[in-house]
Amino acid sequence: MRRWTAAVAVGGALALGLTGCGLPGGVDGELTNNWQPIAEPSPFVPPAEVCHPGDFAETAYLSSYSPVDCAAPHRIETVHVGAFGAAAAEAAALPTQDSAEIRAAYAECDTKTTEYVGADWRLGRLWVGVAVPSPAAWEGGARWFRCDVTEVTNVEDNGGTASRTASLRDALAEPSPLHLTCYGVRNDSNGAIDTMPAEQCDQPHNAEFAGVWQAPDIPYPTRDRDWSQFHAECRKVIGRYAGVPLDDNLQFRTGVISLPGGAAEWAAGNRGVRCYLWLNERNVSKSLKGAGADGLPIQFE
Template sequence: MRRWRGGTALAALIMVVLAGCGAPAGTDGDLTDDWRPVGKVEQFTPKVGDCHLIGDPTSYLTSYQPVDCAQPHLVETFHIGRFTGALAARPSPPRVGSAVLRPAFAECDTQAREFLGGDWHAARLVVQVAPASPSGWAGGSRWFRCDVFEVSAVETDGDSRSDWPAQHAGTLRDALKDPASPLAYGCLEGTIGGLLQVPCTSAHWIEYAGTWTAPEVPFATLAGDEDRIHAACRTVIAGYVKLPVDRLLPYRTSTLYGLPSQAAWARGDRQVRCFVWSYDLMKRSVKGGGPRALPVH
């Protein structure tokens, strides 16, 4: 009897509650039909043309505070790429400096030449890749930033200082279209710890000639093979000056070279910069000058 009475009481209670949930006068009983539709959730994506006060290759949303490129800044974003295939399926973003970022670096390298109007290796410029942050990656972001920045010195020793950004004001778009760009290496003089850019019409001993693509070997192996690098750079110089590649070439000029920094090597940069180091004091560019520009000594 107690159980039966309890069921009756519960049924009565349900009826009372349901009766209290009836639609008020003037309503249709649908609580959601007048709500605005929820917008599609979009992942944060950086913008091409943004400039930044932070030079590190990181992409945390909390530190993403772009500034007008006309103001002093450290890096400029010139391209946004996207990881696809197996890379995009990774549970975490590729680590900065890891080998898996090399295809992204190659894309940035190609896009940089178009953006700058020339090869950035021929200037006081550095290109780097900044993948999405771990939290952004977990949320579905699969982009990477291509950034470019200026460095203050022309260095040839391959240490990490060449990866330190210097403050720059203004966009770097088309910065290398003019061969006389103040960023382009051109003609140089030796100083303590590096090279100093000088007008080619002033007295100098050194001139940038181009790059040699190093083989896929460990950085230490390349750095220890100086004879191979000098021989390769002599060939680069021969093409730049229009010299015959023969047994007399080493008697026409000495060579100087600049390795990528170890950080640049890790991200995929294999370009070794080659410089003419003349036996004679020069007061003009030797580009295309032929055998008379660098006579045999």
Template sequence: MRRWMAALAATVTLTVATGCGNPAGVDGMLTDDWPELPAAVGFTPEANVCHEYAGWVRRKATDYRPVACTEKHLAETIQVGSFPAAVTEYPDGGTKPLRDAYAECDKASRGWLGGDWREAALTLNVVPPSQNAWRGGARWFRCDLGRRNSIEDKGPRTGTASLKDAMTNGSEPRYGCYDFDEDGNKATLVPCDRPHTAEFAGTFETNLSWEKLTADGGDEATHRNCLKVIAKFAKVPDDGNVKYRSGSISYYPSLDEWTMGSRTVRCLLWLADSTNRSVRGGGTSALPIG
């Protein structure tokens, strides 16, 4: 292109020298009046849209097909953020930039939902651009909320409405009371005025590594922390007697959630005998020493 332009300019100069002249308003300079080309603009996803697919699927611009949140979907983008300019390496799972983005998304999710997503059958995902897009200069990340099947089942659940204010308008109920099957394996959410043997008491943030959390020794540490959560929930003394008042059932984040930044363990109190009332704030009469 440069060589072609130089040859053309030489031709024009020769024409001027032979006395042909230029039309009115033409100065004979081919390049000085060209407008500058606009800066290249990369693809950036939108907020306040929903997606048929959850997680890191379809992050490419060519695959980006958001749908109305009234249609069936598995994820909802509530915010789009940007990685700091100082982040040069791709923010893969487990890296600090991805965990920082997760913390930003977590904060945004509370305002969007009207509560803590960890207390309902919901999930939070950070979705960065593909590695190819990153190499091309993309620095965005999506904050995606989604639904899960239950406190036990992390599988995605389809929605047909936005999650905006979902935890204040009751469209996504918070975890509550549970009745387990005879084998003690499957938990069914039931009203607290029906017989049940377990109740969601709250969460805590673990400081264990993933390896220690999921090892056998991690169960004991998790149980001790859940007993603290249960004592606060039931308003009983946080002393050595809590373990005689209640057992505990705990649910860890998935490995994918962990690598994004989730360190939350969910705790259920567990009773040897069924009850038909909530233990919340009930004190020692609701949670006596067994």
């Protein structure tokens, strides 16, 4: 019995030895020639249509990236993520805020935000910014830019950002509390505009949002001569809004408030100027949209 068992064991060893000399079907003996190459690591690209709890920052650091569902409290919503063009993509450093690359990115964000919210975003209490990767992420190959939109409490008085619990998608597609309407302008002791709180149009007010003038590529206004051009163009917006002739008498029908964004936004490419008719100390209790010459009569005093 022991001899038979030993013979079987030896035979098994011989069989294993013989088997090791051949290869199973479909095996060529090369260990690496069918391996897929390891993909090059790619930089992080943030998704669109997500919300963020913090305030807007021009530089988006991965360490502070913590998106939330738009039904949760948030202040910023990313509506689009784009890619810089070839000139910027080949640059070693991030484009500056007044560069052609940032202006192109802002123009894309402008268009995408308007599509996202359902109308020109400047018609509402909204603000748009372009966020870029951190310098370290740029060095690592990140070439994206983020289009962020936020609701503000009052665009006229440089209001703060509002906390929301709903997405801004199609927020301006229908009439909503976000739309700019009527205001009660209050002057300071020198006669300059001090505050401009929103009012219901059926309540006494002396100012009303009339529309947006898209300015050409001109310098940001700093002198009275610069502002004169802005006011003249906004008066045309007001005249079309109220339905009155765009003639020399228009200046006697209404005052005007011209509100571009800040100088930094202007440098980045925001050329939209919000235009408001202003009755100074005269109050009305209705909207003057389409009111015509009777609703906006000539006032020589």
